Amino acid sequence: MVRIALDLMSGDRAPEEILEGALLSKNLCQLVVIGTKSVLEKIDGVEKIEVEDFLPMDVKPMEILHRKTSSMYVGLKLVKEKLVDAFVCAGNTGALLAGATFVVGRMEGVERPALAVPVPSTNGFAILIDAGANARVRPEHLLDFAIMGLAYAKVLGKDKPKLGLLNVGEEENKGDEVTKEAYKLLKELFPDFFIGNVEGHDINAGKVDVVVADGFSGNVAMKTMEGTAKMILQTLKEKIENSGIIAKLGALLMKKVFLQLKTTLDPRTYGGAFILGIDGIVVKAHGSSDRVAIKNAIEVAVRGCKMKLVENIKEEIKRVRNSGACGGNKDSRSDRST
Amino acid sequence: MVRIALDLMSGDRAPEEILEGALLSKNLCQLVVIGTKSVLEKIDGVEKIEVEDFLPMDVKPMEILHRKTSSMYVGLKLVKEKLVDAFVCAGNTGALLAGATFVVGRMEGVERPALAVPVPSTNGFAILIDAGANARVRPEHLLDFAIMGLAYAKVLGKDKPKLGLLNVGEEENKGDEVTKEAYKLLKELFPDFFIGNVEGHDINAGKVDVVVADGFSGNVAMKTMEGTAKMILQTLKEKIENSGIIAKLGALLMKKVFLQLKTTLDPRTYGGAFILGIDGIVVKAHGSSDRVAIKNAIEVAVRGCKMKLVENIKEEIKRVRNSGACGGNKDSRSDRST
Numbered sequence: 001m002v003r004i005a006l007d008l009m010s011g012d013r014a015p016e017e018i019l020e021g022a023l024l025s026k027n028l029c030q031l032v033v034i035g036t037k038s039v040l041e042k043i044d045g046v047e048k049i050e051v052e053d054f055l056p057m058d059v060k061p062m063e064i065l066h067r068k069t070s071s072m073y074v075g076l077k078l079v080k081e082k083l084v085d086a087f088v089c090a091g092n093t094g095a096l097l098a099g100a101t102f103v104v105g106r107m108e109g110v111e112r113p114a115l116a117v118p119v120p121s122t123n124g125f126a127i128l129i130d131a132g133a134n135a136r137v138r139p140e141h142l143l144d145f146a147i148m149g150l151a152y153a154k155v156l157g158k159d160k161p162k163l164g165l166l167n168v169g170e171e172e173n174k175g176d177e178v179t180k181e182a183y184k185l186l187k188e189l190f191p192d193f194f195i196g197n198v199e200g201h202d203i204n205a206g207k208v209d210v211v212v213a214d215g216f217s218g219n220v221a222m223k224t225m226e227g228t229a230k231m232i233l234q235t236l237k238e239k240i241e242n243s244g245i246i247a248k249l250g251a252l253l254m255k256k257v258f259l260q261l262k263t264t265l266d267p268r269t270y271g272g273a274f275i276l277g278i279d280g281i282v283v284k285a286h287g288s289s290d291r292v293a294i295k296n297a298i299e300v301a302v303r304g305c306k307m308k309l310v311e312n313i314k315e316e317i318k319r320v321r322n323s324g325a326c327g328g329n330k331d332s333r334s335d336r337s338t
Numbered sequence: 339m340v341r342i343a344l345d346l347m348s349g350d351r352a353p354e355e356i357l358e359g360a361l362l363s364k365n366l367c368q369l370v371v372i373g374t375k376s377v378l379e380k381i382d383g384v385e386k387i388e389v390e391d392f393l394p395m396d397v398k399p400m401e402i403l404h405r406k407t408s409s410m411y412v413g414l415k416l417v418k419e420k421l422v423d424a425f426v427c428a429g430n431t432g433a434l435l436a437g438a439t440f441v442v443g444r445m446e447g448v449e450r451p452a453l454a455v456p457v458p459s460t461n462g463f464a465i466l467i468d469a470g471a472n473a474r475v476r477p478e479h480l481l482d483f484a485i486m487g488l489a490y491a492k493v494l495g496k497d498k499p500k501l502g503l504l505n506v507g508e509e510e511n512k513g514d515e516v517t518k519e520a521y522k523l524l525k526e527l528f529p530d531f532f533i534g535n536v537e538g539h540d541i542n543a544g545k546v547d548v549v550v551a552d553g554f555s556g557n558v559a560m561k562t563m564e565g566t567a568k569m570i571l572q573t574l575k576e577k578i579e580n581s582g583i584i585a586k587l588g589a590l591l592m593k594k595v596f597l598q599l600k601t602t603l604d605p606r607t608y609g610g611a612f613i614l615g616i617d618g619i620v621v622k623a624h625g626s627s628d629r630v631a632i633k634n635a636i637e638v639a640v641r642g643c644k645m646k647l648v649e650n651i652k653e654e655i656k657r658v659r660n661s662g663a664c665g666g667n668k669d670s671r672s673d674r675s676t
Contacts, residue, residue, distance in 0.1 A: 120573075121569065122569055122572060122573065132506055135506060135514045168473060168554055169432075175473055176474050176554065199561045200557065200558045200559065200561025200562035200564070200565055201561040201564045201568065202565065203562060203565055204562075204566055204568075204569035205565055205568070205569065216506055216555055217554055217555045217558045219538065220504060220537075220538045220551075220555045220559050220562075221538065221558050221559070222538065223537045223538025223539040224538035224539065224541060224542075224558075224559045224562040225538070225562055225566045226538070226539045227537075227538055227539030227540065227541055227543055228542055228562070228563045228566040228567060229570060230539065230543070231458065231459065231542035231543065232567060232570050232603065234460055235460065235599060235602055236595070236599055239598050239599060240592070240595055243594065246591050247591060249591055250587075250588040250589065250590065250591025250592035250595075251595075253585060253587055253588025253591070254585050254589060254592065256581065257574070257578055257585045257588075261570070261573060261577060
């Protein structure tokens with residue numbers, strides 16, 4: 001059975017909702033929960049690791065490296081030492097990224113780990129990578145993101161995922177030097193998967209399964225989706241409140257449909273985002289995760305382990321490197337590198 | 339009365355819907371329509387200018403400079419020569435931007451004209467600038483965008499607009515070198531307006547009136563909003579179709595509310611985007627504009643003329659330059675400039 005570590009102390013709704021999430025997930029895997037003494041007392045029937053420290057949500061990312069007795073650090077260390085198969089954490093994204101990169105360590109051949117997030121689309125979901133780990137990138141980083149995103153899509157059940165490059169227009173010559181060069185690399189290396197540039201309105205439209213982006217625009221896209229969905233649901237609510245009895249009755253009859261819609265749009269539904277490009281499995285649950293979101297994140301982690309996500313990415317990285325592509329070449333330059 | 343030129347030949351639904359839009363707008367201003375002979379025959383009661391050529395929607399942007407008998411070029415030339423107060427066009431964005439920059443010409447003190455788009459928000463709308471004219475920018479360009487966006491917001495009736503910088507996190511040190519430097523400039527120059535960094539989910543949330551962004555992430559944000567809104571409406575429709583008679587009845591009773599929601603979310607509702615930073619008023623109507631969208635765009639142009647948008651921006655640019663800020667300094671450098 002897959003062994004998964006869970007940080008009970010991190011997340012907007014920690015520890016209560018994370019504890020409840022752990023209870024819901026007991027049968028999914030061999031669970032190892034990490035928390036302070038008083039929190040651990042509230043749960044039974046799982047393996048427990050006691051820590052003295054934990055990181056607040058507004059911590060500075062690099063602080064993770066100095067707080068070696070924190071729940072997040074301990075979880076990452078368990079992955080590093082292969083004492084668990086994966087670690088699930090709803091804590092500060094920057095800290096978890098920094099910790100994953102420096103404690104667990106980068107995968108051989110990958111320069112920049114990235115955050116891969118499933119977002120809703122009309123045909124289920126699409127994977128957005130990078131959703132915020134690297135503000136600026138070089139073309140070969142985008143190539144690595146493509147390799148990792150495709151492997152992730154396959155783990156989630158897409159046999160022949162369609163790959164797109166996030167850009168400001170569809171044509172090959174759109175964007176800046178980084179996207180133009182990345183377009184060439186992706187076309188050359190993934191002729192069977194790459195469908196070309198995609199724009200913001202394509203992400204949710206079901207025409208693409210993996211969207212590759214620099215972490216700045218990927219993050220903007222991800223958060224804009226959340227904001228737009230929230231605004232629409234709120235506007236709908238207000239319009240119903242300000243309308244007559246007939247529309248109000250209509251809304252009542254549609255309650256079930258609205259609940260379904262809300263679930264589809266809720267980022268927590270999709271459980272967790274993988275930090276890909278590190279030598280182990282770390283799942284970032286949404287900061288506002290409740291018990292169900294935690295359970296979903298643990299399920300995602302279990303699937304990643306069972307489908308050998310890390311091994312698949314390693315093999316694919318090797319294949320692409322051996323094909324002679326420039327990925328990973330630290331000498332290539334671009335005006336966007338930082 | 340304000341004199342507005344309208345390109346009858348550009349737009350996905352040209353010339354029919356543009357013609358109808360012209361008819362709806364006859365009384366709003368002194369209208370000058372530009373079209374080929376056969377199209378001009380279909381309209382009466384307005385001033386007409388006959389052209390031989392027009393640009394298709396998929397034209398390469400720079401081609402505008404070589405097609406001097408096209409409807410778009412002629413419209414821009416009318417603005418340049420002050421023969422009209424503004425020009426409204428639903429054609430190819432890149433071509434209109436290039437034409438506005440090189441035919442009408444840049445405003446003194448502005449290096450990079452930008453596209454300013456009103457997007458829906460819970461308190462009406464927010465202005466997103468730049469929505470796609472400049473893929474990469476320097477910090478002082480973002481400062482210019484802020485000046486122009488604030489002036490635009492005032493024209494649209496916001497007395498004390500709240501200004502935000504699009505970024506990947508709220509803290510001052512988030513993002514890359516460009517956003518960090520821009521943060522400092524905006525804080526220094528607009529202490530009464532600048533509320534700090536905003537993230538993708540803040541754009542529609544009503545906490546900000548003007549969102550400043552580089553044209554790459556601004557374009558991604560704008561199009562992601564459109565895509566998410568479309569996905570939500572489609573998902574809602576599907577869920578209703580797949581549900582029982584009760585929910586279907588509910589939807590019927592809510593028809594009016596849904597129509598209102600659709601209107602709120604439709605980019606055509608907001609009429610037009612200004613190309614700001616040029617020495618004249620050019621309004622880009624949405625490519626898919628129908629007659630109502632054209633009328634809205636003409637209304638926006640009329641308001642821009644009456645409120646002296648160009649003059650206001652010029653004065654504000656002068657004020658900021660005289661305050662000793664680095665805006666417009668072509669020697670300052672950044673790794674993101676192209």
